[in-house]
Amino acid sequence: MDEKQTRNKVEVRNLTKRFGDLTVLDGINFNIKEGELLAIVGPTGCGKTTFLNTLSKLMPTTEGNIYINGEEADPKKHNLAYVFQEPTCLPWRTVRENVAYGMEVKGVGKEEREDRATKIMDLVGLTSCADLYPNQVSASMMQRIAVSRAFAVNPDLLLMDEPYGQLDVKLRFYLEDELVNIWRKLNSTVLFVTHNIEEAVYVAERILVLTNKPTKIKAEIPVDLPRPRDLLNPKFIELRKEVTELIRWW
Structure with a gap:
């Protein structure tokens, strides 16, 4: 074990x-x-x-x-991350910027933010819509964004x-x-x-x-x-x- x-x-x-x-x-x-x-x-x-x-x-x-x-x-x-029942995307930020938001709050450097965001988006299939805004993606995509943002901060x-x-x-x-x-x-x-x-x-x-x-x-x-x-x-x-x-x- x-x-x-x-x-x-x-x-x-x-x-x-x-x-x-x-x-x-x-x-x-x-x-x-x-x-x-x-x-x-x-x-x-x-x-x-x-x-x-x-x-x-x-x-x-x-x-x-x-x-x-x-x-x-x-x-x-x-790092306490929380994914709510309702999608919590910030409408003025792109998908990539939403995924990176928690890392920004935690003070993660830009290069590491971008690297982590890219890897997480690849894992959950968000890469193709990285530059779109929340109102341009489906409800399931918005929840994927919230989950990706939470995992991206390497939560405790x-x-x-x-x-x-x-x-x-x-x-x-x-x-x-x-x-x-x-x-x-x-x-x-x-x-x-x-x-x-x-x-x-x-x-x-x-x-x-x-x-x-x-x-x-x-x-x-x-x-x-x-x-x-x-x-x-x-x-x-x-x-x-x-x-x-x-x-x-x-």
């Missing part, structure tokens, strides 16, 4: 978030291995987006914290909030394959939140199942399936059913 498989990149300890008397996140604890793609699923309204907002430091926690390489996570020190932790939820099934599977390809090539640490159980089993190495509010971790499911994954594989179907049963609350 290599170091990637054993070393914790991210540690979440006693993550708690309250809004007045309402407890949304209740003492959540888990680790993410270096280079792991971890999926989070849970029932509608359980607080998945609040969960991501606290992990990304967009929202303060009530108690607990997130640690990266043993240090308290700090956006000024660590990449948070993804249902990035393909608004796309049709065929496009979703294509982009999920693309995501797995870029994740494997760049060895990034990714936390992928989705309401789609099939998607979670398809992309993740491990799945955490959340409860209803006040939200805790109900179960941890390892996904030991070869890639590329076959939706008709009996083990795939068994895992999908297991996660579905864990989420059901009726």
Whole structure:
């Protein structure tokens, strides 16, 4: 077993978030291995987006914290990248300039920015539209731009909030394959939140199942399936059913 498989990149300890008397996140604890793609699923309204907002430091926690390489996570020190549900391209910038934007914010030099942007765009098929603007490309292309921009900063932790939820099934599977390809090539640490159980089993190495509010971790499911994954594989179907049963609350 290599170091990637054993070393914790991210540690979440006693993550708690309250809004007045309402407890949304209740003492959540888990680790993410270096280079792991971890999926989070849970029932509608359980607080998945609040969960991501606290992990990304967009929202303060009530108690607990997130640690990266043993240090308290700090956006000024660590690269915390976030891909939202909605495309977040800057309309006045070209595709290439959008992909490079996060690196600009982080102060990466121009030559390295251009080199990284070119490599990422090649990986996700954006090279041919590099000089176009967001209003000249499709919705799936815009989401590719957001994913590329996030990976380009070499994130310590990449948070993804249902990035393909608004796309049709065929496009979703294509982009999920693309995501797995870029994740494997760049060895990034990714936390992928989705309401789609099939998607979670398809992309993740491990799945955490959340409860209803006040939200805790109900179960941890390892996904030991070869890639590329076959939706008709009996083990795939068994895992999908297991996660579905864990989420059901009726």
